[in-house]
Amino acid sequence: MMLQINRVSGGYPGRQVLKDLSFSVEKGELFGILGPNGSGKTTLLKMISGLLQPEQGEILLQNKPLRYFSAKQLAQKMAVLPQVQSEAFAYTVKETVALGRYAHQKGLFQTNREEDKKIIEEAMMATGVQSFQNQLLQTLSGGERQRVFLAQALAQKPEILLLDEPTNHLDLSFQKELLDQLIRWLREKELTVISIFHDLNIASLYCDRLLLLNKGEVHMIGNGEEVIQKQSIEAVYQTKVEMQDHPKMPKPQMVLLPDEWRREDRAVIDEKCIQLKEGTLFIQSPIPLKIRGSDGRSGWESQFKLAEGLSSKDFQYGTYEKNFIVTWADSDKHLFHHAIFVNGFLSNEGYVRAVMAVSEIKTLLLGENEGQFIIAASQNGQSVDPSDLRVILHNGIKRQIDSIHRSGSF
Numbered sequence: 001m002m003l004q005i006n007r008v009s010g011g012y013p014g015r016q017v018l019k020d021l022s023f024s025v026e027k028g029e030l031f032g033i034l035g036p037n038g039s040g041k042t043t044l045l046k047m048i049s050g051l052l053q054p055e056q057g058e059i060l061l062q063n064k065p066l067r068y069f070s071a072k073q074l075a076q077k078m079a080v081l082p083q084v085q086s087e088a089f090a091y092t093v094k095e096t097v098a099l100g101r102y103a104h105q106k107g108l109f110q111t112n113r114e115e116d117k118k119i120i121e122e123a124m125m126a127t128g129v130q131s132f133q134n135q136l137l138q139t140l141s142g143g144e145r146q147r148v149f150l151a152q153a154l155a156q157k158p159e160i161l162l163l164d165e166p167t168n169h170l171d172l173s174f175q176k177e178l179l180d181q182l183i184r185w186l187r188e189k190e191l192t193v194i195s196i197f198h199d200l201n202i203a204s205l206y207c208d209r210l211l212l213l214n215k216g217e218v219h220m221i222g223n224g225e226e227v228i229q230k231q232s233i234e235a236v237y238q239t240k241v242e243m244q245d246h247p248k249m250p251k252p253q254m255v256l257l258p259d260e261w262r263r264e265d266r267a268v269i270d271e272k273c274i275q276l277k278e279g280t281l282f283i284q285s286p287i288p289l290k291i292r293g294s295d296g297r298s299g300w301e302s303q304f305k306l307a308e309g310l311s312s313k314d315f316q317y318g319t320y321e322k323n324f325i326v327t328w329a330d331s332d333k334h335l336f337h338h339a340i341f342v343n344g345f346l347s348n349e350g351y352v353r354a355v356m357a358v359s360e361i362k363t364l365l366l367g368e369n370e371g372q373f374i375i376a377a378s379q380n381g382q383s384v385d386p387s388d389l390r391v392i393l394h395n396g397i398k399r400q401i402d403s404i405h406r407s408g409s410f
């Protein structure tokens with residue numbers, strides 16, 4: 001066990017921030033600390049680094065109480081990357097990184113300067129700051145400064161790295177680079193990282209485990225899938241969120257829904273949206289619709305070119321309950337295609353079931369049929385029950401196919 005927090009309470013004089021926290025961090029883990037502003041994340045990091053003493057409870061580092069370590073011993077084991085301050089610094093980049101070696105120097109005369117130099121160079125290389133190593137810190141951007149302090153922390157060669165929002169000044173590519181690099185160090189150098197994150201999606205992607213703090217208490221500890229859940233995030237952050245799956249990883253991702261996001265409530269997809277221009281059949285929707293196609297196509301679209309070379313006998317359309325269905329036939333191949341517009345909200349599961357339902361209905365009505373179809377929903381208004389939808393689609397599609405057959409062009 002790298003670190004153990006046993007029933008820790010405390011904070012500042014007259015202000016108890018943390019209440020009865022217990023958890024442990026294993027060697028080699030990337031352990032994330034999450035929580036709203038003021039929930040006690042920085043206070044907890046200060047206690048772990050020995051800057052603040054708990055009022056109650058105990059923190060053990062490698063099974064030994066933290067208070068038995070001298071400041072220098074702690075600095076040899078732990079490096080802290082604080083939130084970057086914006087004050088002016090009169091040091092160069094290289095001097096700042098070199099300060100990371102301080103805890104390892106013995107006496108007044110530095111005994112192992114070659115070794116120190118090598119470590120400082122390595123730390124600068126790893127964080128990509130060597131190209132501006134002779135510049136003064138105050139001449140750097142916030143993100144560059146963040147990387148310099150990370151280099152300083154690495155030069156300390158710690159066993160535990162404590163990070164307070166390491167990515168908050170970094171652009172997208174440096175965020176990814178820093179975290180990918182941290183993971184490589186974790187695996188190669190047996191480092192353990194404890195880091196505060198504000199970005200829940202990044203924490204979900206990179207952390208082995210997460211601690212979600214709420215008002216100084218443990219709300220939940222677990223892996224990303226367990227902690228980044230709609231219910232717990234909404235309860236702790238007191239806001240509405242929507243969850244979605246990451247397209248390539250089994251990691252939950254969260255998206256915000258602005259209060260002001262109002263779709264045009266009266267926007268309805270019906271016969272007014274249909275246009276036939278020189279044999280080309282279009283649907284022009286007043287709002288973007290979320291679509292899934294039998295060919296795997298998905299996304300948000302508002303203009304749909306359905307078919308070319310059609311005469312008015314080749315297609316049918318109509319509204320069935322709140323669903324607008326268009327069916328058209330390809331006169332050469334005798335295939336039937338369908339566009340189904342749902343005026344309502346279709347969940348992810350609803351889409352899957354609707355796609356399956358339409359495939360089944362087509363097979364039932366037409367036998368082997370390779371015709372294509374799309375399902376597009378406004379995601380506006382009431383949630384649609386996939387079982388009800390199935391019945392409505394069956395009746396609507398059947399009626400339209402019969403009617404195209406009757407029109408005599410086949």
Ligand SMILES: Nc1ncnc2c1ncn2[C@@H]1O[C@H](COP(=O)(O)OP(=O)(O)OP(=O)(O)O)[C@@H](O)[C@H]1O
Binds near residue numbers: 011012017035038039
């Ligand atoms: N030096 C201090 N003296 C007294 N109270 C403090 C001190 N530092 C922080 N606090 C209080 O302790 C509480 C927790 O602060 P802390 O900085 O740990 O929160 P945090 O979760 O890191 O917040 P943020 O997300 O805003 O960085 C806050 O209410 C804060 O006002």
